[in-house]
Amino acid sequence: MKRIDDTPEAAGSAVTVRGLVKHYGETKALDGVDLDVREGTVMGVLGPNGAGKTTLVRILSTLITPDAGRAHVAGYDVVRQPRQLRRVIGLTGQYASVDEKLPGWENLYMIGRLLDLSRKDARRRADELLERFSLTEAAKRPARTYSGGMRRRLDLAASMIGHPAVLYLDEPTTGLDPRTRNEVWDEVKRMVGDGVTVLLTTQYMEEAEQLASELTVVDRGKVIANGGIEELKAKVGGRTLRVRPADPLQLRPLASYLDELGITGLASSTVDTERGAVLVPILSDEQLTAVVGAVTARGVTVSSVTTELPSLDEVFLSLTGHRASAPQDPAPSTEDSREEVAV
Amino acid sequence: MSAATVTPTPAPAADARISLRGHVRHTGALVRRNLLWIRQDPESMFDALLMPVVFTLLFVYVFGGSIGQALGGGQDGYVQYVIPGMIAMMSMTLSQGVGTGFSQDFNSGVMDRFRSLPIGRGSVLFAKIAVEMLRMLFATAVLMIVAVLVGFDIERWAGLFAAVGLSAVFASSIMWVFITLGVVLKNAQSVQAMGFLVLFPLQFGSSIFAPTQSMPGWLQAFTDYNPLSTLADAARGLMVGGPVAHDLWITLGWSVAITAVMAPVAIHKFRTKT
Numbered sequence: 001m002k003r004i005d006d007t008p009e010a011a012g013s014a015v016t017v018r019g020l021v022k023h024y025g026e027t028k029a030l031d032g033v034d035l036d037v038r039e040g041t042v043m044g045v046l047g048p049n050g051a052g053k054t055t056l057v058r059i060l061s062t063l064i065t066p067d068a069g070r071a072h073v074a075g076y077d078v079v080r081q082p083r084q085l086r087r088v089i090g091l092t093g094q095y096a097s098v099d100e101k102l103p104g105w106e107n108l109y110m111i112g113r114l115l116d117l118s119r120k121d122a123r124r125r126a127d128e129l130l131e132r133f134s135l136t137e138a139a140k141r142p143a144r145t146y147s148g149g150m151r152r153r154l155d156l157a158a159s160m161i162g163h164p165a166v167l168y169l170d171e172p173t174t175g176l177d178p179r180t181r182n183e184v185w186d187e188v189k190r191m192v193g194d195g196v197t198v199l200l201t202t203q204y205m206e207e208a209e210q211l212a213s214e215l216t217v218v219d220r221g222k223v224i225a226n227g228g229i230e231e232l233k234a235k236v237g238g239r240t241l242r243v244r245p246a247d248p249l250q251l252r253p254l255a256s257y258l259d260e261l262g263i264t265g266l267a268s269s270t271v272d273t274e275r276g277a278v279l280v281p282i283l284s285d286e287q288l289t290a291v292v293g294a295v296t297a298r299g300v301t302v303s304s305v306t307t308e309l310p311s312l313d314e315v316f317l318s319l320t321g322h323r324a325s326a327p328q329d330p331a332p333s334t335e336d337s338r339e340e341v342a343v
Numbered sequence: 344m345s346a347a348t349v350t351p352t353p354a355p356a357a358d359a360r361i362s363l364r365g366h367v368r369h370t371g372a373l374v375r376r377n378l379l380w381i382r383q384d385p386e387s388m389f390d391a392l393l394m395p396v397v398f399t400l401l402f403v404y405v406f407g408g409s410i411g412q413a414l415g416g417g418q419d420g421y422v423q424y425v426i427p428g429m430i431a432m433m434s435m436t437l438s439q440g441v442g443t444g445f446s447q448d449f450n451s452g453v454m455d456r457f458r459s460l461p462i463g464r465g466s467v468l469f470a471k472i473a474v475e476m477l478r479m480l481f482a483t484a485v486l487m488i489v490a491v492l493v494g495f496d497i498e499r500w501a502g503l504f505a506a507v508g509l510s511a512v513f514a515s516s517i518m519w520v521f522i523t524l525g526v527v528l529k530n531a532q533s534v535q536a537m538g539f540l541v542l543f544p545l546q547f548g549s550s551i552f553a554p555t556q557s558m559p560g561w562l563q564a565f566t567d568y569n570p571l572s573t574l575a576d577a578a579r580g581l582m583v584g585g586p587v588a589h590d591l592w593i594t595l596g597w598s599v600a601i602t603a604v605m606a607p608v609a610i611h612k613f614r615t616k617t
Contacts, residue, residue: 061459083361086461097452101383102376113372114460116365142383158456 014039014166014197015060020069022055022221029055031221032069037166037214042198044212044229046205046315052221053201054094057170060199061091074165087115090159090196093170097155100144104135104154107143108161115162129157133187149180156187167191169200173207185210205309209233217319225319236318238310241280241291246301248276254300261294281310361463369462373470377444378477390440391478395433395486399426402552403493410553419494426490427578428551430483430506431571434514435546437479439538441471441518445525446534449616464614472518476511483507499582506578509594513574516598519605526612551575570597 015037022030030052037043047053058064060073062082071078076085098107105126112122130136133153138146143154152172159167169188173181188211192198202208208215209229216226225232245254255269255278269280282288288307295302310318361369381387402425403418411421448454457467487495487503497503520541524534548562549555549571555563566572573590580587 058455061455063455063458083461086459089459091456091459093455094452097456099376099453100451101380103379103383106376106379110372110376111456111460114369114457114462116368116461 012039013037014074015043015199016070016072017056017060018070020056020059020071021067022052022059022064023067028221030059030066030069033218033221033223035216035223035226037197037199039197040195041214042192042200042212044208044215045199045201045218046203046208046215047201047218048203048316050220051218053218054170055221056218057091057093057168057199057201061089061168062086087162088165090162090164090167091170092152092155092159092172093168094174098143098151098158101142103140103142104130104146105139107154108157111158111161117161125161129160133157147180148176149183152176152180152184153187156184156191160191164196166197166199169198171201171203174203181207205315209309217315219316233309236310236315238281238283238318239288240308240310241282241288242272242277242304242306242308243280243291243295243302244275244277244304246303248273250300251276251278254278254295254298257298258291258294282307361461366463366466369466370470370473373457373466374473377470377474388478388481391437391482392485394436395429395482396489398432399429399486399489399493402429406552413557414554422490422493422495423583424554424579425552426486426495427506427582428549428575429486429490430510430578431513431574432546432551433482433486434479434510435517435542435571437482438475438514438518439521439535439542440478441475442521442523442525442528442534442538443531444471444475445522446528446531449526450530464610468522468610468613471522472515475518476515479511479514480507483510497582498584502581502583506581509577509581509591510574513570513594513598516601516605519602519609522609523605523612526609526616545569545571549575570594570601573597 013036015035017033017035020030020033020035021028033052033056035043035045035056045053045056055064059066059078060071062078062085065079073085074088076088078085098104099110102110108126108129109122112125113119117125127136130139133156135150135153135157138150143151146154156172172188173184176184185207188198188200192211198211200208200211212229214227215229215232217224217232225235227235243254245251251271251273255271258278258280259268269278271277272279280291282291292305403422407418407421407425410424411417411419414420414424416423445454448457454467458464487497491497521534521538524537525531528534528537549566549569551571555566555572558566570593573593577587577590577594579585580590
């Protein structure tokens with residue numbers, strides 16, 4: 001199969017996407033998306049529900065075909081060379097899943113056989129990956145008895161069987177508790193350390209920062225920003241300062257006092273009553289110092305001060321001037337796009 | 344890591360095609376998966392185990408006396424009449440499992456995993472059909488044990504095997520209908536409900552349980568063209584004697600026609616499902 005000569009492929013690019021379009025009836029799930037993922041890097045695709053992230057991953061996995069545009073993965077065309085392409089990708093996601101009724105080991109063995117490993121090699125690879133993802137003890141239990149974190153680890157193991165050159169992680173930690181999330185992040189970092197190219201979709205800025213070196217922000221099927229993660233963070237300009245007064249009664253007075261001083265960033269301060277903290281958006285270290293100074297000057301005793309990454313909402317607010325689009329046009333998931341045909 | 348990581352240049356097109364051995368290996372791996380399901384979840388065999396028992400006892404002891412009298416052989420005569428029909432009915436009802444199984448696989452996301460692997464889509468279909476066939480043979484074996492216990496006289500072993508074979512051929516054509524339903528309908532319950540709506544009139548509006556001579560003319564017109572009637576009549580002829588050729592050919596004709604129409608539809612729906 002010859003390479004398509006007019007492909008605008010950058011050298012060393014593992015994934016190249018140009019002008020990708022996919023419509024579901026009236027909904028434009030993808031509306032002309034361009035994307036380049038360099039070999040051996042992690043590209044984060046950040047966006048709210050319905051932004052088109054999953055549609056993108058499904059096209060790049062040959063599960064659906066685009067209406068217009070081109071996409072190449074490891075040099076293969078997603079439309080013209082789906083079989084070759086499937087050989088070099090791994091998929092872990094909201095939808096691509098393991099077989100719940102099968103034991104962990106059987107899941108991995110089956111996929112090994114489907115990837116044309118010999119019986120012996122498939123057995124060895126299943127053992128190896130269970131060991132590596134700390135699932136050896138659960139090898140014989142059906143996957144439905146696994147905890148959420150174990151399930152995701154088995155998903156990751158399953159997508160690694162064929163030594164993929166490019167790995168898609170579609171919202172790998174959505175719905176997991178923070179501890180389990182860290183566990184999955186650690187595994188992903190190890191996989192990246194092995195040199196796999198990763199395309200990661202996520203709704204969390206924090207996840208993108210943990211795992212990705214570059215970031216593409218999508219909204220309503222369009223790329224609204226892209227670049228290095230530090231670059232984008234500078235563009236977004238923000239962090240959130242979380243100030244916890246020792247006395248919860250001080251929460252609201254402190255928030256309005258800081259707003260009156262006008263030393264905060266783009267938005268005004270908000271109060272997180274549940275965890276007893278004032279959240280102050282800040283743009284610079286100077287602002288951070290000023291806020292801490294103001295709190296001290298007011299004589300409020302503080303039990304903790306931490307800085308956090310901006311939320312997805314804040315990222316969108318500063319990049320687009322509007323909030324992350326509400327999911328009025330829901331993600332064209334398997335469920336939503338399934339055609340209903342009465343037979 | 345693998346060489347693919349280092350060199351993004353496409354490998355030669357050689358691995359684009361799947362060899363016959365590859366297809367066999369993939370289908371084998373998927374058959375193993377479906378058999379393991381049964382081991383993990385033995386209740387999934389309950390229908391194949393209990394349906395032949397319950398239906399046989401019900402029909403033989405509830406209707407057997409009166410229909411048998413009309414037939415002129417009493418309850419024993421009815422046993423000889425209804426058991427070949429039951430083989431036909433059983434194969435139809437169990438073939439629904441293909442559809443519900445597919446529906447579950449799509450909803451759980453396993454199918455996305457399969458479809459993103461470099462395997463022929465046909466392997467997934469054939470593995471499912473093969474396992475349902477095994478379930479069907481199991482149910483038929485149970486049916487024949489119960490049949491003998493209620494007094495069925497196996498006169499012709501060759502005829503019995505031929506009848507089972509014919510049912511399997513016809514069921515394999517109906518399975519394409521259920522595969523289509525399993526792919527296009529939203530969930531397993533809808534597949535089951537739709538399957539019931541399709542099968543119930545076909546099974547009861549046929550010569551499976553009672554001779555059609557006493558039915559009103561319009562219904563007879565339906566039962567005469569109903570492939571389940573011809574399947575049941577052919578099975579009857581093969582197992583207990585009587586004319587076979589006509590019904591046999593019509594049944595085979597239906598099988599070929601249904602497969603010719605529905606297999607491409609099922610495969611197309613399966614390929615293009617988003």
